[in-house]
Amino acid sequence: xxxxxxxxxxxxxxxxxxxxxxxxxxxxxxxxxxxxxxxxxxxxxxxxxxxxxxxxxxxxxxxxxxxxxxxxxxxxxxxxxxxxxxxxxxxxxxxxxxxxxxxxxxxxxxxxxxxxxxxxxxxxxxxxxxxxxxxxxxxxxxxxxxxxxxxxxxxxxxxxxxxxxxxxxxxxxxxxxxxxxxxxxxxxxxxxxxxxxxxxxxxxxxxxxxxxxxxxxxxxxxxxxxxxxxxxxxxxxxxxxxxxxxxxxxxxxxxxxxxxxxxxxxxxxxxxxxxxxxxxxxxxxxxxxxxxxxxxxxxxxxxxxxxxxxxxxxxxxxxxxxxxxxxxxxxxxxxxxxxxxxxxxxxxxxxxxxxxxxxxxxxxxxxxxxxxxxxxxxxxxxxxxxxxxxxxxxxxxxxxxxxxxxxxxxxxxxxxxxxxxxxxxxxxxxxxxxxxxxxxxxxxxxxxxxxxxxxxxxxxxxxxxxxxxxxxxxxxxxxxxxxxxxxxxxxxxxxxxxxxxxxxxxxxxxxxxxxxxxxxxxxxxxxxxxxxxxxxxxxxxxxxxxxxxxxxxxxxxxxxxxxxxxxxxxxxxxxxxxxxxxxxxxxxxxxxxxxxxxxxxxxxxxxxxxxxxxxxxxxxxxxxxxxxxxxxxxxxxxxxxxxxxxxxxxxxxxxxxxxxxxxxxxxxxxxxxxxxxxxxxxxxxxxxxxxxxxxxxxxxxxxxxxxxxxxxxxxxxxxxxxxxxxxxxxxxxxxxxxxxxxxxxxxxxxxxxxxxxxxxxxxxxxxxxxxxxxxxxxxxxxxxxxxxxxxxxxxxxxxxxxxxxxxxxxxxxxxxxxxxxxxxxxxxxxxxxxxxxxxxxxxxxxxxxxxxxxxxxxxxxxxxxxxxxxxxx
Amino acid sequence: xxxxxxxxxxxxxxxxxxxxxxxxxxxxxxxxxxxxxxxxxxxxxxxxxxxxxxxxxxxxxxxxxxxxxxxxxxxxxxxxxxxxxxxxxxxxxxxxxxxxxxxxxxxxxxxx
Numbered sequence: 001x002x003x004x005x006x007x008x009x010x011x012x013x014x015x016x017x018x019x020x021x022x023x024x025x026x027x028x029x030x031x032x033x034x035x036x037x038x039x040x041x042x043x044x045x046x047x048x049x050x051x052x053x054x055x056x057x058x059x060x061x062x063x064x065x066x067x068x069x070x071x072x073x074x075x076x077x078x079x080x081x082x083x084x085x086x087x088x089x090x091x092x093x094x095x096x097x098x099x100x101x102x103x104x105x106x107x108x109x110x111x112x113x114x115x116x117x118x119x120x121x122x123x124x125x126x127x128x129x130x131x132x133x134x135x136x137x138x139x140x141x142x143x144x145x146x147x148x149x150x151x152x153x154x155x156x157x158x159x160x161x162x163x164x165x166x167x168x169x170x171x172x173x174x175x176x177x178x179x180x181x182x183x184x185x186x187x188x189x190x191x192x193x194x195x196x197x198x199x200x201x202x203x204x205x206x207x208x209x210x211x212x213x214x215x216x217x218x219x220x221x222x223x224x225x226x227x228x229x230x231x232x233x234x235x236x237x238x239x240x241x242x243x244x245x246x247x248x249x250x251x252x253x254x255x256x257x258x259x260x261x262x263x264x265x266x267x268x269x270x271x272x273x274x275x276x277x278x279x280x281x282x283x284x285x286x287x288x289x290x291x292x293x294x295x296x297x298x299x300x301x302x303x304x305x306x307x308x309x310x311x312x313x314x315x316x317x318x319x320x321x322x323x324x325x326x327x328x329x330x331x332x333x334x335x336x337x338x339x340x341x342x343x344x345x346x347x348x349x350x351x352x353x354x355x356x357x358x359x360x361x362x363x364x365x366x367x368x369x370x371x372x373x374x375x376x377x378x379x380x381x382x383x384x385x386x387x388x389x390x391x392x393x394x395x396x397x398x399x400x401x402x403x404x405x406x407x408x409x410x411x412x413x414x415x416x417x418x419x420x421x422x423x424x425x426x427x428x429x430x431x432x433x434x435x436x437x438x439x440x441x442x443x444x445x446x447x448x449x450x451x452x453x454x455x456x457x458x459x460x461x462x463x464x465x466x467x468x469x470x471x472x473x474x475x476x477x478x479x480x481x482x483x484x485x486x487x488x489x490x491x492x493x494x495x496x497x498x499x500x501x502x503x504x505x506x507x508x509x510x511x512x513x514x515x516x517x518x519x520x521x522x523x524x525x526x527x528x529x530x531x532x533x534x535x536x537x538x539x540x541x542x543x544x545x546x547x548x549x550x551x552x553x554x555x556x557x558x559x560x561x562x563x564x565x566x567x568x569x570x571x572x573x574x575x576x577x578x579x580x581x582x583x584x585x586x587x588x589x590x591x592x593x594x595x596x597x598x599x600x601x602x603x604x605x606x607x608x609x610x611x612x613x614x615x616x617x618x619x620x621x622x623x624x625x626x627x628x629x630x631x632x633x634x635x636x637x638x639x640x641x642x643x644x645x646x647x648x649x650x651x652x653x654x655x656x657x658x659x660x661x662x663x664x665x666x667x668x669x670x671x672x673x674x675x676x677x678x679x680x681x682x683x684x685x686x687x688x689x690x691x692x693x694x695x696x697x698x699x700x701x702x703x704x705x706x707x708x709x710x711x712x713x714x715x716x717x718x719x720x721x722x723x724x725x726x727x728x729x730x731x732x733x734x735x736x737x738x739x740x741x742x743x744x745x746x747x748x749x750x751x752x753x754x755x756x757x758x759x760x761x762x763x764x765x766x767x768x769x770x771x772x773x774x775x776x777x778x779x780x781x782x783x784x785x786x787x788x789x790x791x792x793x794x795x796x797x798x799x800x801x802x803x804x805x806x807x808x809x810x811x812x813x814x815x816x817x818x819x820x821x822x823x824x825x826x827x828x829x830x831x832x833x834x835x836x837x838x839x840x841x842x843x844x845x846x847x848x849x850x851x852x853x854x855x856x857x858x859x860x861x862x863x864x865x866x867x868x869x870x871x872x873x
Numbered sequence: 874x875x876x877x878x879x880x881x882x883x884x885x886x887x888x889x890x891x892x893x894x895x896x897x898x899x900x901x902x903x904x905x906x907x908x909x910x911x912x913x914x915x916x917x918x919x920x921x922x923x924x925x926x927x928x929x930x931x932x933x934x935x936x937x938x939x940x941x942x943x944x945x946x947x948x949x950x951x952x953x954x955x956x957x958x959x960x961x962x963x964x965x966x967x968x969x970x971x972x973x974x975x976x977x978x979x980x981x982x983x984x985x
Contacts, residue, residue, distance in 0.1 A: 461924050468920075532884045536958050576905040579930040580883065586917045843958050 005043035006104030012036045013108075017076065020249065023273070027242055029249055034072040037080055038065075038142055041101075045143045050097045059091045060145035064152065067113060070138035071208075073201075075245060076252035077259070080105065081113035081135065085148055088118050111258060119152050123159050130171050133160060134209050157216075165213040169311060172206050189437045190569075191267075192296065194248045195260040199296030201248075203303035204241060214311055228310060229302075230371055237302065240295040246274065247292060262292075267432075281488045283432055290428035293439050301412045305367040309335055326353045335366035344372060348379040351415060352393040359397050359406030365413075373413045380418040390419065391506035398476050404449040407480075411445060422498050426486050437569040440483050446567035447479040451559065461582070462562055465555050474512050475556045477503065478519035479563050485520075496521035519556055522547060526561045527572075530580035535587060538791040539717065542635040544584070545591040546603040554592060558585045587790045594788055602639055612643035617650060629653075636822050636837075637714040637722070649684065653720055656686055666751040670744050679729045680709070687751060689721035691819045691841070695810035697723055699757035700746045702804040703764070704739060705731040711806070713823035758811070761804060778831070780863035784852045786845060792821060792837035793846040795855060799863045801832045809834060812862050816855055817841050874969040874982060875943050879934045880906070880962040881954040886932050892949040893936065899985070901936040912960030931962060937969055939982055 013036060020029055041063050045051055054061060067081035068074060084098060098116050105112055117125075126133040136156050141149040161168075183197045195201045207228075211217045215226050224234035250270045251259050262270070271288035278284045328343035328350045329336060336354050344350050351373060358365055365373070384390055397406050410416040417423040427441025438446060454466050469475060481502065485495025496517045503513045525547060533540045548554045561581060565573035614626055621629070629650060630638075638646070652669045659667040668687035675682050683706075685697050694713050701708055707728040714722045732739060749755040780799035788794055797809060806825060813820060813836060822837040840846055846855070881889060886903065893901065907928035917924045938946060947964055955961050974984040 460922070461919065464920060464922065532887075534882065534884055534956060536956070536960070574905070576907060576930045579907065579926060579928065582917075582924070582926065583915075586919075 005040050005047060006108065008043070009036060009040040009104075010108050012039075017253070020076070021253065027246065030073050030075065030245055033074045033076075034065075034069065037069065037074065040105075041082070042143045044101055048097070048100055050093055050100055051144075054091060054093060054097065055145075057091070059086065060148060061086050061094075061097075062144035062146065062148040062152075063142040064149055065140040065142050066135045066138055068138075070135075070140040071205075072140070073245070075249050075258075077111070077257050078252075079111045079113045079258065082142070083114070083122075083139070084116045085122070085144075085152060086116075086118045087148055087151075088120060090116060090118060119148070119155055122152060123155050126156060127160055127164075130168060133164075133168070134205070137161075137209050137212050161213050165210075168213055169210060169307070172210070173307070176206075191261055191263050192292065193261050194244055194251070197260075197296065199298070199300030199303075200260075201241070201244060203299050204237070207303055207306050210307070210311060228306070232374075233302070233371065236298065240298055243291065243295050244299075250274065282429070286430045286432045289430040289432065290439055293430065293442070294428045297412070297442070305364070305370060308364055309367045326350070326357070329354050329357060331361075331363060332366070334363060335369070336361075336363050337366050337369050338372050341372060341376070344376050344379070348376070348384055349387075349389050349393060351376060351380060352390055352397070352419065355406045355410045355415070356393050356397040356400070358409055359400035359402045359404075362402045362405055364405075365409055370409070370413050373415055377413075377415060377418050380415065385419060385421070386505060388507055391508075394419065394506065395473070398448075398480070399473065401452065403476070404445065404452050407445050407448060411441060420502055422484050422502055426484055429486055431486075435569050435571055438567070440486050443567050444480055444483055447482065447560075447563040448476060450563040450566050451476060451479055459562070462559060466559055469555060469559075470552070471512070471515070471556075474515045474519065475559055477508075477512075477516045478523070478556070478560055481516070482520045482523045482560065482564060492521050492524055495523075515553070515556075518549075518553065519560055522557060523560050523564060526557055526581055526584055527565060527577070530584040531577065535580070535583055536791070539631070539635065541584075541587045541591055541790070542595075545588045545595075546606055548588065548592070549603050551589065551592050554585070554588055590788075590790055606635075606638055609638060609643050609646070613647050613650070616643065616647040620651070621654075632717040634714050634716065634822060637712075637716075640712060649686075649722055652684065652686055653716070653718075653722070656720060657718075660688070666748075668747055668751055670740075670747060672740060675726065679733055681727045681730065683725045683727065685723045685725070685747070686720055687747075689715045689719050691817075692811075692814040693721050694723060694820050694823065695807060695814045696750050696757055697725075697747075698810055699761060699804075699807040700743060700750060700755075701725060701727070702807045703746060703757065703760055704743050705803070706739070706743070707803060708806055708825065709827050711823065711825035713820060713825075715821045757807070761807070780860060782856050782859045782863070784846075784856045786852060789837070789845075791845070792839060793818075793852070793855075795836045795838060795859070797832065797834045797836075797859060797863070799832055801827050801830050805832060805863075806834070808862060809859065810836075812858055813838060813855075816858060818846070818855070819843075874937060874972060874985065875940055876935060876937045876967040876969050877943065877946055877950070878965040878967065879950050879954065880908070880931050880964075881934065881950070882956065882960060882962060883930060883932050885954045885956075886934075888953040889934060889950055892953040893946065896942065896945055896949055898936055898938060898942070898946065901934055904933045904935075906931050906933045910960070910963070929960065937972060937985055939985065 013033070016029070016032055016036060045063065051061075062085045064070075064083040064085050065081065066083050068078055069081045074080070082101075084094065084101070086094065094116050098114070102112055102114060122132075122136060126136050133156070136152070139149070139153060139156075179196060179202070180198065183193055183200075193200055207223070208217075208220060211223060211226070211228055215222075215228060217223060217226050217228070221234075223229045223237075224231055229237065247262065247270060248260065250273055251262060251266055254266050254269055267289065268285045271285040274288060276284035276288045279287070325331075328339050328347050330339060331337070336358055338344055338350060338354065354365060354369060354373070357363070397403060397410075400406065407416065410419075411427075417427060423441065427439065429440040430436070431440075436443070451466070454463050457463070466472070466475075477499070481499040482495060483491060484498050484502075485491035485493070488494065499520050500513050500517045503516060508516075525544065529535075529540065529544050535541065545554075548557060558581070562573065562578075565577065610630055613630075614623060617626060633646070641649070652671065656667060656669045659669075665688050668685065671684045673682045673684075674680075683701075687693060698708060698711070706725075708725050709728045710726045712724045716722060730736060730739060746755060750757065778800065780797070782798075783796045785794040785796070795813070799805065810820060810823075817840060818836075818838040819841065820836050820838055823835065825832065825834045827833070838846070840851075846852055879889070883905075890901070907930050909927065909929055912929055913927075915926060917926075934950075936946070943966065947966075950964055971980060972982075972984040973980050
C-alpha cells in the first residue's frame with residue numbers, strides 16, 4: 001500500500017536525480033520533482049484505509065502543499081511542506097493518518113515541514129505569525145476534499161489578508177533591513193546565500209506574496225497578466241530565477257543536503273558543471289559568479305522598485321522644486337517619470353537627465369520609468385555618446401551630492417554601459433579570491449559612494465583633505481573609472497588609457513583628463529608602497545614622491561586609495577593598512593612640500609637627467625645595471641649634480657669598487673679638475689664611508705693649506721662616500737702636482753689609521769700664506785632642526801670662515817656620535833653656511849631633546865672659542 | 874618542540890617567508906598586528922589638527938618546529954628581517970607542550 005507508493009517515489013526520485021546529475025533536465029527539475037511528490041501523495045490517498053475511513057465517517061480532509069512545495073519550487077534537498085487540513089475538529093485517527101503519510105517519507109531521508117490542522121487553527125496561527133501566513137499564501141491543493149481547500153483560501157483572504165496587507169508589507173521592509181545587515185556584509189557577498197541573500201529567492205517571494213496580498217494574483221504568470229511586470233520583465237525574471245534554481249540544485253547535489261550558501265568549496269565545481277570554461281584571463285568560476293551576481297542584482301532591484309513604487313501607501317510627499325525642471329520629465333508621488341515614450345523619442349537626452357534629477361533630488365525612478373529607460377536604450381547611440389549635452393548632463397550628475405543614488409539606477413537599467421560602452425566588459429567581472437567582494441562594476445560604484453559619503457564617516461583626516469580639494473571632479477571620475485581596465489593584466493595603465501579615451505570623448509579639458517589618467521595609472525601606488533616597502537628609507541619616499549609629482553595629486557591619490565580599498569573588501573582596508581598608508585602619505589607630503597621635491601620641476605629634472613646619463617654611459621654599462629646604480633644615489637645628489645659629473649663619478653665608483661677587491665677597504669679615489677681660469681679647483685674624493693671620514697678629508701685639506709670654498713658630501717647607498725670640494729686659490733700654484741701628491745699620501749695614511757690629523761693641525765704654528773686679515777667677527781649661529789626631514793636631523797651652521805673650521809665642525813659632530821650622510825658647505829664672503837644631514841650611530845634621527853640641545857651647545861661653544869683664539873689653522 | 878614568534882616590519886614578510894621555507898619549515902601563521910616598542914608612533918599636524926598614531930603596524934609570524942631547527946630559524950629570521958634601523962622587531966621563543974593534527978589525531982613532532 002503506502003509502501004508501494006513510497007517505493008515508487010523513492011525510485012522515481014533516484015531516477016530524477018541521476019538525470020539531473022547528467023545535466024539533462026536541470027531547468028525543469030523543480031516542476032518534475034514536485035510532480036513526483038504530488039503523485040506520491042495522491043497514490044497515498046487512493047490507497048490509505050485510514051484515509052478512506054475518515055471520509056466515510058464524514059471527516060473529510062485535504063492535502064495541501066504549502067511553502068516552497070506549494071510554489072512548485074522544490075530543489076533536490078528542499079523541505080516538503082505539507083498540510084493535512086480538516087474542517088473544524090481534529091478526529092482521533094488524524095495522528096495515525098499523519099504517521100502513515102509521513103513515516104515513509106522520513107524513512108527515505110526527506111525533510112518534512114508538516115502540520116495537521118483545522119481551518120480555524122490555520123487562521124489563528126497565521127494571524128499572529130507572518131511566517132505561517134506567507135506559507136499559507138502559497139497553498140496549493142494536492143488531493144482530498146477540495147471545498148475544504150477553497151474554504152481555507154477564502155478564510156485566509158477575508159480574515160487576514162484584507163486587514164493585514166499593509167502590516168505584511170511593513171514586516172517585509174523590516175526583514176529586508178535585517179537581511180541587509182546580515183547578508184550585505186562582505187563575507188556573505190563572497191559566498192552568496194541564494195535564498196536569503198540580497199537579490200536571492202526571498203526577494204522574488206516577497207514580490208509574489210505582496211502581489212497576492214494587494215493584487216490578488218494567483219500564479220506567478222499573473223504578475224505579467226495583471227500588469228505588475230511587463231512581458232520583458234517577466235521573461236527576464238524567469239530566466240534569472242531558473243539560473244538561481246539551477247545553481248541551488250547543483251549546490252544541494254554537491255553538498256548532499258539542504259543548503260543555500262554558495263560556499264567557496266563548491267563554486268568552482270558548480271561552475272564547471274554548468275558548463276563554464278576558463279578563458280584567457282577569465283576563470284570559469286569568475287564568469288559563473290559574475291552571471292550570478294548579475295541575476296541577483298536584477299532581482300534585488302526589481303523587488304526594491306516593486307515595493308517602493310507599485311504598492312499603495314508608500315508615496316513621498318511632493319516637494320516644491322526650487323529650480324526649473326527639464327521638459328519631458330515630471331514627478332509623480334515621489335518618483336520620477338517620463339512624460340511619455342514620445343517625449344523620450346523627441347528628446348533622447350531625457351534618458352540621462354532623468355537620472356541627473358534622481359541624483360539631485362534623491363527621488364527614485366518609478367518602475368515604469370526604469371522600464372522605459374531600458375526599452376529606449378537603443379537611443380543612446382554613437383552620436384548621443386559623443387554629444388556635448390550628454391557630457392554636461394553626466395558631469396552634473398556626478399557633481400550632485402546624491403550622485404551614487406543616480407549612478408546605482410543608471411547602472412541597474414544598463415544605461416551606464418550604454419553611455420560608457422567601456423563599462424560593459426568589466427561590469428560583472430568577478431575576481432575569484434577571498435579579497436574582492438564585489439564584481440568590478442559594483443566595486444567602482446561603491447568607490448564613488450565612499451567618497452560621496454565621506455562627510456558622514458569618521459575618517460577625519462580624509463574628510464579634511466577632501467573638503468579642501470580644488471578639483472573633486474577629477475577624483476570622482478578617477479574613482480568611477482579606475483578599474484575599467486580590468487579586462488586583463490596590468491589594469492592600471494590600460495585603465496588610464498581607456499579613461500583618457502572616455503573623457504576626451506566627453507570633452508573634458510586636457511588638464512583634467514591628464515590628471516584623471518595619472519590618478520588611475522598610480523591608483524595602486526600608495527597601498528603597495530606602504531605595505532611592501534621600507535618607509536624609513538628616504539629613497540623609497542622620494543621615488544614615490546617623484547612619481548606622484550605634486551601635493552594635489554598626492555592628496556587625491558590618498559583619497560582614491562582609501563575609496564578603492566574600502567570598496568574592495570574587509571581585508572583591503574583596516575586599521576593596520578590605514579596606519580601604513582597614512583604614514584606614507586605624510587612622508588611623501590613632507591618631501592613634496594618642504595623637501596627635495598618641493599619644486600615640482602625637480603621630478604621632471606630627475607627623470608631627464610637619468611636619461612641623459614644613460615646616454616652618456618651607454619657604452620660602459622648596460623641599462624639594467626645602470627638602473628641599479630641610480631638606486632644607490634641619494635636623491636639630493638641626483639638633483640644637485642649635473643649629468644656629466646654624475647657620469648664621471650659613476651665611472652670612478654665602478655673603478656673604486658674594483659680596487660676594493662684588489663687593494664682592500666682602504667682604497668680611495670682622488671681626482672682633481674681645474675675650474676675656470678682663476679685657479680679654483682674641484683677635488684672629488686671617494687672612499688668607503690665610515691663615521692668621521694668627512695672630518696678627516698677636510699682636515700687633510702686644511703693640513704695642506706687648501707682653503708675649502710664649498711663642498712658637497714653624499715653617501716651612496718653602497719656605502720661609498722662621494723665628497724666634492726671646491727677650493728679657493730692654492731698656496732703654491734706653481735707646484736700643484738706636489739700638493740696633490742702630498743694630499744694623497746696623507747689620505748692613504750689617514751685611511752690606514754696612521755695619521756692623527758688633530759695633532760698635526762695643532763703643531764702647525766705658522767699661519768698659511770692665505771691667512772685672512774682679522775675682520776670683525778659676527779656671532780656664530782647654530783640651528784638643529786629635527787622636523788623638516790623625516791629621515792635626517794639637519795644641522796645648520798653660520799660662522800666666520802677660518803681655515804680649518806670645517807674640520808673642527810665635522811670633528812665635533814663625529815665626537816658627538818653623529819654620522820654625516822649629506823652635507824652642503826658654502827662660503828659667502830667671509831661667512832660659512834654649512835648644512836649637515838646627520839644620523840646617529842644607529843642610523844636614526846637624533847631622538848632625545850637633550851641630545852639635540854647638546855649638539856647645538858657643543859658646536860656653538862667650539863665656534864665661540866675659536867673666535868677668541870684666532871688663526872689656528 | 875618550540876614555538877617561534879617574531880614581530881617584524883611588514884615589508885620584510887616575503888624575505889622572511891622565503892628564508893624559512895629554504896630551511897624546510899612547513900607551515901606558519903601570519904597576523905597583522907599593531908604595537909610599539911622603542912619605535913613609537915608619531916604625531917602629525919595637518920592644517921592645525923593633530924593626528925596621533927600610537928601604534929605602528931607590524932607583522933607577527935608564528936611557527937612551531939622541532940628543537941634542533943630553532944637556532945637556524947632564528948638566524949634566518951633575524952638576517953632577513955633586519956634593516957639596522959629602530960623598529961626591526963623581536964623574536965620570542967616558547968616551549969610547546971603538545972601538538973595535535975586535527976584531521977588525523979597525530980601528535981608530537983609528526984603533527985608539526
